Structure formats: C-alpha cells, structure tokens
Amino acid sequence: MNRDTRRTRVLLALLLVTSVSLITLDYRGGDRSPLNGLRSVASAVFGPVEQVAAAIAGPVADAVNGVSTLGDGRDELRRLRRENAELKRALRASGVDRNRVAELDELLRVAGAGRYEVVPAQVIAVGAAQSFSWTVTIDAGTRDGVRPDMTVLNGDGLVGRVKTAGPSTATVLLAVDPQSSVGVRLEGSMEVGFTTGQGLADGSDLDLQLLDGQSTVVRGDRLVTFGSQGSTPYVPGVPVGEVLSVRGTPGSQTRTAVVRPYVDFTALDLVGIVVAPPRKDPRDAVLPPRPDTTPQPTVTVTVTPKPGGGA
Amino acid sequence: MVSPRVLLAAAFVVVALAVQVTMLARLPLPGATPDLLLLVVVGLALANGPGFGLAVGFCAGLALDLVPPADHEIGRWALVLTLVGYLAGLARGEARRSAFVPLVVVAAAAAASVLLYAGLGALMADSHVTWSAVGRLLPTAVLYDVVLSAFALPVILAWAARVEPEAVPR
Numbered sequence: 001m002n003r004d005t006r007r008t009r010v011l012l013a014l015l016l017v018t019s020v021s022l023i024t025l026d027y028r029g030g031d032r033s034p035l036n037g038l039r040s041v042a043s044a045v046f047g048p049v050e051q052v053a054a055a056i057a058g059p060v061a062d063a064v065n066g067v068s069t070l071g072d073g074r075d076e077l078r079r080l081r082r083e084n085a086e087l088k089r090a091l092r093a094s095g096v097d098r099n100r101v102a103e104l105d106e107l108l109r110v111a112g113a114g115r116y117e118v119v120p121a122q123v124i125a126v127g128a129a130q131s132f133s134w135t136v137t138i139d140a141g142t143r144d145g146v147r148p149d150m151t152v153l154n155g156d157g158l159v160g161r162v163k164t165a166g167p168s169t170a171t172v173l174l175a176v177d178p179q180s181s182v183g184v185r186l187e188g189s190m191e192v193g194f195t196t197g198q199g200l201a202d203g204s205d206l207d208l209q210l211l212d213g214q215s216t217v218v219r220g221d222r223l224v225t226f227g228s229q230g231s232t233p234y235v236p237g238v239p240v241g242e243v244l245s246v247r248g249t250p251g252s253q254t255r256t257a258v259v260r261p262y263v264d265f266t267a268l269d270l271v272g273i274v275v276a277p278p279r280k281d282p283r284d285a286v287l288p289p290r291p292d293t294t295p296q297p298t299v300t301v302t303v304t305p306k307p308g309g310g311a
Numbered sequence: 312m313v314s315p316r317v318l319l320a321a322a323f324v325v326v327a328l329a330v331q332v333t334m335l336a337r338l339p340l341p342g343a344t345p346d347l348l349l350l351v352v353v354g355l356a357l358a359n360g361p362g363f364g365l366a367v368g369f370c371a372g373l374a375l376d377l378v379p380p381a382d383h384e385i386g387r388w389a390l391v392l393t394l395v396g397y398l399a400g401l402a403r404g405e406a407r408r409s410a411f412v413p414l415v416v417v418a419a420a421a422a423a424s425v426l427l428y429a430g431l432g433a434l435m436a437d438s439h440v441t442w443s444a445v446g447r448l449l450p451t452a453v454l455y456d457v458v459l460s461a462f463a464l465p466v467i468l469a470w471a472a473r474v475e476p477e478a479v480p481r
Contacts, residue, residue, distance in 0.1 A: 008397075011366070012397050015365060015369045015389075015393045016390060018386075019387075019389040019393060020386065021386070022386030023390065023431070025385075026386065027384045027435055038377060039385070042378050042379070046328075047379060049329055050332060050378075050379070053334075123337075126380065127336060127380045129342065130343055130344060130448060130452060131382075131388075132439035132440055133383050133439060135382045166379065169379055171382060172380070173382065179438065199444060
C-alpha cells in the first residue's frame, strides 16, 4: 500500500470509476435520486455530531481566551486575574446572550406581524465555500415538525427554504443560492417578479426580474415574498430586500434589478421555520416602518394637541 | 482486525469534518473556507503513501458529500479528494528530504481541489460555478490552507508517526 504499485493504480481507477458512477446516478436522479437514502442516513448519524460540535465550539473558544488571560505570579495576583477573567467571560457571554435575546425578539416580532407559526432553530453548520452551494444546517428536524419546502426566516427577513429534513437537523437552501428562485411583490403595488441568488462568492445580492416590462421600479423599493401555491415553499409577506439598482434593458420583456437582501447571510444564527402559514396574506404588515418617514417621538408633552398631528 | 492507522484516519476525518462545518466555514473570512479535511488527506497521504492516501481521500470526500449541509451530487468531492490523496502520496519520498515540500504539496492540493471541483461542476452545467467565483476562491483557498497547514500538518504527521513509526518522513 505504501508505494505506487500496480495494485495502487488499480485501486485508484476503481475508486475514480465508483465516484463517477455515484455522480452520474445522483445527477440523473435529481430530486428522486436513488442515493437520497444515503443522505438521510448521513444526516441522522452526523446531525447529532454537528450539534455536539457546535455546542462545544463556543465554550472552547471562551475557555481558550480565559486560560490565556490567566498569568502566573503571586497568589493574590493570580486570584484577582482569575476573577477578572471570569468576570470578562461572564460579560462576553452575557453579550452573546443579549444578542440572542434581541434576535429572538425580532423573530417574534416578524412572526407576530405576519401571523406565522414558527419553530426557532439555531444554525449549527455551514457548507464550505468551495462546494459552491449556499446551504446551512439547523438544529431542528422532523421531530420538531420541520418538513422539506418550509419557509425559513429570521428577524430581518427571508433566509431561504428547507431543502431536506433529518430527524434532529435540517438543511436550508439560502435565498442567495443561484438555484433558489423566490416569487416577490413590490411593497404597496401588485407588481410581481422573482429573485434569484448570485451566490455568496459573488457578493450576496439577488437578481430581480419583474414580469411586467412597463413596471416602474426605483432604487429603495422594498420587496416581500409573493407567496407560493399553498404557501410552499414560500409563505406570503416575508420581507426580502431593497432594490439597489435598476438595470436598463430597453425592449426586453421583463425589467431586471439588483436587490440587497435584508438578511446578512454570512452571520446567520437564530432562524425560524414557518411550520404553519398565515390564514390571510399579511400584505406589507411585516415590513418595518420606513426609516425615512418623519419619525414621531413617542413621548411628546404638548399642552394643546393639534388636530391631525398624529399622521 | 482494523489496523491502528485506519482507526486514526477515521478519527481524523470525523473530527476535521465536524470542525470544518461547525467552525471554519462560519468564520467571517472572505472567499474560500479553510479546508481542514483536505489537510488531513494530504497529511495522511504524505505519511503513508499514495495507496493509503487515495483510500483516505475517497472516504473523506464521500463523507463530505453526504453530511449536512451538503447539497451537491454525491461523489464530487470523493472523486476530487481521491486524486488529491493519490498525488500527495506520490510526494512522500520528497517530503522526507525537505520540510518545504509539504507546504508546496498543500498549496498545489488546495488549488487542484478548487479547480477540479469547479471543473466537474462546469461539466454538469452547475449554475453555481462562475469564473468570478472561482477567481475569488482560488487564491484565498491556497492562502488559508497553507496557513492552517503550519498548525495542522505537524499534529497530523506526529500522530501518524506514533501509530506507524517507520512510515513517516522525518
């Protein structure tokens, strides 16, 4: 086995042929690939491993930082330093907790505004950029009611959809993936179109195609999901992003634009899976109030309230 | 009877996979992801030769094709890492002579893995693979893998030496 012998070359050829056959089988099978069974076995087996690894990853980093701040010296100094390090770590941890609480708050706001029934989950694993596919693993699966083709969102807006679900984990196809195509609607109008991802390696923007070539779309227009048939894979009303620039394509059937998504796909943490769609299309209710409209101070002490001053 | 070096390789592959998808891929680095699994394949191939290297490469690649959140055709990374493991194993003799050789092998393996994987995608008309994406991945993949190998390779080679004392370059 140790040298480049004839036997080694036979093994090389054998494994290369095996790989090519696997690729061919899986490629031709598409969504009904005969190898999907292998995938679900792998996610059932390795999903829990990823959960454990993700749980270790945070505390280990903290512990490494804590140990490196501990110097040696006299007992008093050591005690104080240890105490200091402990406090620092607690402070850092509370920062993470506070961040997470804020994310959960935002998620609950979105879920409440849209009347979506969501299951919260944490992103535990991310695919390598070299694999050219923009997917993440979350720590909720079929046991939590997660099924393929459910909408995934967070407090900022649309994250993607569930591609496959294992017992305790699920794989989410992000909206920036070039394979994911999302039906969208412009805020306040009935103009519809669809966005496709450009992939994170090309920047995280989305391409927008509006179906009506005559439609007026300008920079700053906001988009929500249009809602798919039967709300799978996308429920209606989820904020998607803002139009960044409009491409002038005179004479074409559709208008195209570049959209900056609300979600930061490189820093995903807490997400929600919509397990039950809203009974009624929430329209634009989930979009946060426009920041450029004149902000009304919430605490105003006026002796004589003017009529019509609240609008 | 499973030989100790096979057990060691399996342990390395599982740990590298877990660390890669839960930590390395989440680092806010521009471009590629530091590929610890590739370093495990290269390290074990340099320690044990082309036959063992290609076997480890195939198994590691198949694992990477299967574990979530993988969403590409099964067999793509298996094909790429089988070749990488075999070719890295051929450099085993050279690696005994100079400490510089493993770094060159890592750089070449990183570049080859990105190009081969993207090339396979292009053959299958994978809409993800674009020239600009490959252009951004290639230099960053080589850089990150070479930097990471300075820490990871000595550990992998030391463990391989402990398991199979006479097989490892010194």
